[in-house]
Amino acid sequence: MSRVLVIGCGGVANVAIRKCCQADDVFTELCIASRTKSKCDALAEALKGKTKTVVTTAQVDADKVDELVELIKSYKPDLVMNIALPYQDLTIMDACLICGVNYMDTANYEPEDTDDPEWRAIYEKRCKEQGFSAYFDYSWQWAYREKFEKAGLTALLGCGFDPGVTQAYCAYAKKHEFDTIDTIDILDCNGGDHGYAFATNFNPEVNLREVSAPGSYIENGKWVEIPAMSIKREYDFDKVGQKDMYLLHHEELESLALNIPEVKRIRFFMTFGQSYLTHMKCLENVGMLSTTPINFEGHEIVPIKFLKALLPDPASLGPRTHGKTNIGCIFTGKKDGKDKTYYIYNVCDHQECYKEVESQAISYTTGVPAMCGAMMLLTGKWTEKGVHTVEEFDPDPFLDALDKYGLPRSENFAPVLVD
Structure with a gap:
């Protein structure tokens, strides 16, 4: 209770x-x-x-x-x-x-x-x-x-999917699949279509600030920063298909580099369609992504907050979003002295999410891990005192809960690697 x-x-x-x-x-x-x-x-x-x-x-x-x-x-x-x-x-x-x-x-x-x-x-x-x-x-x-x-x-x-489940995947790989991990690539693919020319799948203010920022990744224990959207790769995602993805800065890289220190490289990629990128660049060019207040007809407004008011509410996208998400981690490393690759991921269907909880899959893949993380704390599965990220806890009961409550894992022991 x-x-x-x-x-x-x-x-x-x-x-x-x-x-x-x-x-x-x-x-x-x-x-x-x-x-x-x-x-x-x-x-x-x-x-x-x-x-x-x-x-x-x-x-x-x-x-x-x-x-x-x-x-x-x-x-x-x-x-x-x-x-x-x-x-x-x-x-x-x-x-x-x-x-x-x-x-x-x-x-x-x-x-x-x-x-x-x-x-x-x-x-x-x-x-x-x-x-x-x-x-x-x-x-x-x-x-x-x-x-x-x-x-x-x-x-x-950070107990959503990424961050959150992706870190549990890393802890699981470290615990069960590898003696040492050399590289981690986190891939976040949204193959959904909501029918709008431009909309964000979660809070527009947070989303657009994140995506328009310079990208970065960990290489040999140090940050390498690149211009926004300057590294692009293509990947064929299970149940979704071929998608363009771009290297972004993402928060879990920071904690993973601390908690799995032997990893030589950690990267994060997210898929985007050309329409989204074109709209975002235009909005950025005209100053609509700015967080600095301006005066307009005697009123002070923050451009990105005004933009948020104009865009569709992410919570309203559920009934009109079709397709699937695919989010997971690809690892390289060694087990018993031999080279090994491993891919653990989840595929989630937008319409199935809406039928269950009246939500699209982006909110679903964040909300379900939040509930499962809370369950770990409340049932005494995770008890460490202090401030912690997900990979610092035992991944097994958490991933078992995700399997039960709507985000089951899939595995590939011979994945195509990202160059």
Whole structure:
């Protein structure tokens, strides 16, 4: 029996909450909290009669620690699931520390205001020291390690699919398939079609900032940064087919390089169609991806936030998205003194996701791992105190839960490698 507070009620939270309610033997009580309580109320109403989980709702501004503390102290959860925006990771972690409650999220911290002088000084120092310029990194949350450990609490970072399941795949490969791993290529393919000329499959603000940033990868323990979208490869994905994919910076590279230090190279690739890239480049060229506020007819607006308001809500894409996703990891290394290759991945169908939880597969592949990660913490499968990423825990019960709750793994022991 457990009581869980979920902060957020967007596309990913919708999936995670519905999946929690499928496991009502673990998630006996659940509170959905968001800035817009009406969205929480609508979801709670939709779940009535479909679960034994007792679902309640609350209003909270996750930017304000005092509001979070008041809610957490009132509800007294065993775990806070942060499925809000990555901008709010630190305020929610602060509130969990004050209240003595375990924490988890699906994406690492990044600032909403990238022009803030205090943040900018720390960011520019990190760029020089580490060699990559993405706005998001783990350093801000890793700074909480000692605080959580001393408090006897666990903070689980980045428990979606990528990051999240991809790191569990790495831990699984290390535990069961390899003595040493030489290279890791993480491949994220979305073969879905929503019918729009341009739309993003998750929060547009976060998505477009991530994709338009310079790419980077780990080579011999060091970051190598490249211009955005400058490395392209083609790959034939199981159940999807041939797709163009591009090398991006992605957060799990940072933790994997730390936790599997023998790896010589780690890369992340994501597929994009030409229409998406053309629209994104045009928007970038005219300044619509900027996070710097501007004055327009007497009002201050942030261009990328205005763009977000114009684009389709990712949560609305479910009924019109067809096709499949394929996300996984390709490894090279050695086992028993012999060279070995291995590919572990998941294929997920957009329409099947919609039939089950009224969501497209992008939100599904993030929301299901969030629920399974919460289950690991609540059932005592993962107990390490402090601040941790997924690959630091035993992958076996987590992957077994994913198999059971909708994201089964597939394996290929002779995969085509990415050059």
